[in-house]
Amino acid sequence: MDFTDLSHLDDGVVERRFTLDGIPGLLWTPPASADASVPLILLGHPGGLEGMHPRLVQRAQSAARSGFASATLELPGSGDRPRIPDFEAARADLGRAMAQGDPLDAVVDRLVLPLVERAAPEWRSLLDDVLALPGIRGPVGISGGFISIGMRLALVEPRIVAASLYAGSFVPASIVEEARRLTVPLHMLLQWDDESHNRQEMLDLFDALGSPEKTLLANLGGHTGVPAHAGEDVARFFERHLR
Amino acid sequence: MDFTDLSHLDDGVVERRFTLDGIPGLLWTPPASADASVPLILLGHPGGLEGMHPRLVQRAQSAARSGFASATLELPGSGDRPRIPDFEAARADLGRAMAQGDPLDAVVDRLVLPLVERAAPEWRSLLDDVLALPGIRGPVGISGGFISIGMRLALVEPRIVAASLYAGSFVPASIVEEARRLTVPLHMLLQWDDESHNRQEMLDLFDALGSPEKTLLANLGGHTGVPAHAGEDVARFFERHLR
Numbered sequence: 001m002d003f004t005d006l007s008h009l010d011d012g013v014v015e016r017r018f019t020l021d022g023i024p025g026l027l028w029t030p031p032a033s034a035d036a037s038v039p040l041i042l043l044g045h046p047g048g049l050e051g052m053h054p055r056l057v058q059r060a061q062s063a064a065r066s067g068f069a070s071a072t073l074e075l076p077g078s079g080d081r082p083r084i085p086d087f088e089a090a091r092a093d094l095g096r097a098m099a100q101g102d103p104l105d106a107v108v109d110r111l112v113l114p115l116v117e118r119a120a121p122e123w124r125s126l127l128d129d130v131l132a133l134p135g136i137r138g139p140v141g142i143s144g145g146f147i148s149i150g151m152r153l154a155l156v157e158p159r160i161v162a163a164s165l166y167a168g169s170f171v172p173a174s175i176v177e178e179a180r181r182l183t184v185p186l187h188m189l190l191q192w193d194d195e196s197h198n199r200q201e202m203l204d205l206f207d208a209l210g211s212p213e214k215t216l217l218a219n220l221g222g223h224t225g226v227p228a229h230a231g232e233d234v235a236r237f238f239e240r241h242l243r
Numbered sequence: 244m245d246f247t248d249l250s251h252l253d254d255g256v257v258e259r260r261f262t263l264d265g266i267p268g269l270l271w272t273p274p275a276s277a278d279a280s281v282p283l284i285l286l287g288h289p290g291g292l293e294g295m296h297p298r299l300v301q302r303a304q305s306a307a308r309s310g311f312a313s314a315t316l317e318l319p320g321s322g323d324r325p326r327i328p329d330f331e332a333a334r335a336d337l338g339r340a341m342a343q344g345d346p347l348d349a350v351v352d353r354l355v356l357p358l359v360e361r362a363a364p365e366w367r368s369l370l371d372d373v374l375a376l377p378g379i380r381g382p383v384g385i386s387g388g389f390i391s392i393g394m395r396l397a398l399v400e401p402r403i404v405a406a407s408l409y410a411g412s413f414v415p416a417s418i419v420e421e422a423r424r425l426t427v428p429l430h431m432l433l434q435w436d437d438e439s440h441n442r443q444e445m446l447d448l449f450d451a452l453g454s455p456e457k458t459l460l461a462n463l464g465g466h467t468g469v470p471a472h473a474g475e476d477v478a479r480f481f482e483r484h485l486r
Contacts, residue, residue, distance in 0.1 A: 206461075216461040
C-alpha cells in the first residue's frame, strides 16, 4: 500500500490516496480522537472512483461522524485501471438487451460473475493492509456499491461483521443462491420505483438473504433518489454493529 | 373530556386518564419544557387499553423524548366499552375462516369497515378536545395500531400531517382503494415473517399508498417481533415531520 497524497477535509477528516498493487484507492480517517483505534467501513461503489469521489467523501464523512474510518478501491476495468475487453463487451450487450427488452440473465452472469471473482480478492488485500495500519482495528462493515461484490465479501471475509446493501443492481442467480448462506446482520436499501431494476427480484433477493437479522428500507423514488434519512439509517445500522 | 386520574411517570411524563363521551382514553404530556406548546401523536392500538397499557406507555415516553404529547382512546366494542354483537360474531368468524384456510375478504369487510366508520369520528372528537387543551397545539401525527383506522384518519383529518402504519393487519379492499388518495408522508413497518398476514398483500398495500413520500421498513421476524431500532426509526420519522 503506497500512499501518494494526503489532504484534510473541512471537518478534520483526513483523506489519503494510495495504490495497492497498482490499484488506486482512498482511505479516510476521522479527526484524532480519544479512541486508540477505530472500526472500518469498506465503501462499495459501481466503479470509477473519480466520478464517485464527491459521493464517497460524503459517505466517508458520515462514517467519520460515527468515529469510523473508511476505505475504497477502484474496481477491475474501471476508472484509471486498464479496460477489460470481456467486461466492455458484456456491458454493451447488457445495454442492448435492456433497450430491446431481451432476457438479461445470461449477460448479467457474463458481466457480474467475473467482476466478483476479480474484485473480492483485491478488497480482501485492501482489508489486510488497512487493518495493519496503526489506529484502525476493525470490526469491519461493508457499505453499498455493487451488491454482488458486497454479498460475496460478507460471505467469505470473516472480518466483515455487518453489511449494508443497495438493491439497485443486477444479481446473478448463483449469487442469490450464495446469499442464502450469509449470516452477518444486513441492511438493504431499495428504491421502490427504480427505473432499471425489477422490484420483485429485489424483494426476492431480500427474502433469500440467510442472515437472522436483516432490515429492508424501501423509499419511494427512482434509482438515484435515495432520501437523506435513508443514509442516516445506514449510519445507525453501522453504529449498532461496529461499536 | 373529563379527567379522572393523573400520575407522574419515572421520567417526568404526566399520564392523565379521561373519558370522552363515556369512552376511556389516556393523555401523556412531556415534562414541562421551554416550549409553550407541543405537537401531538395519536397512538393507535388493536383495542383493549388496559392490556396495551405497558406498550402504550413506552410509545408515549418515546414521543415525550421528542417533546411530543400523545393521546389514545379505547376502540368501539373493546376494553371497558360495551361489546358489539356484530363485531363479536365477525371476529369469531374471522378466527374460524383463518383456522380453516377459507377466503377472508368478506369477513374482514364485516369486521373492519364498521369499526373504521365508528372509530374515526370518535378519534376526530379526541383531536378536537386535546388540541383545545393548553400546551398542545399540533401538528398531529398518527402512529400504528389498526392500519385501516390510521389510514382513514390520515385521509379525512387535515390536522394529521404524518402517519406511521403497522402492516400486520387485515385491510378491506375498499380501504386499500382509499389509501391511493393519501397525501401525507407515511412510514410503514412490516414484519417479514408475520405468521398471520400475507406479505404480498402488505407489499401491494404499500405500493398503493398515494403519498409522494413513503417509506417501508421491513424486518425479519414475526408479528410481535418488531426490533427496538424500528421503533426508534418511527420516532425519527415523527421528528422530521412534526417539528
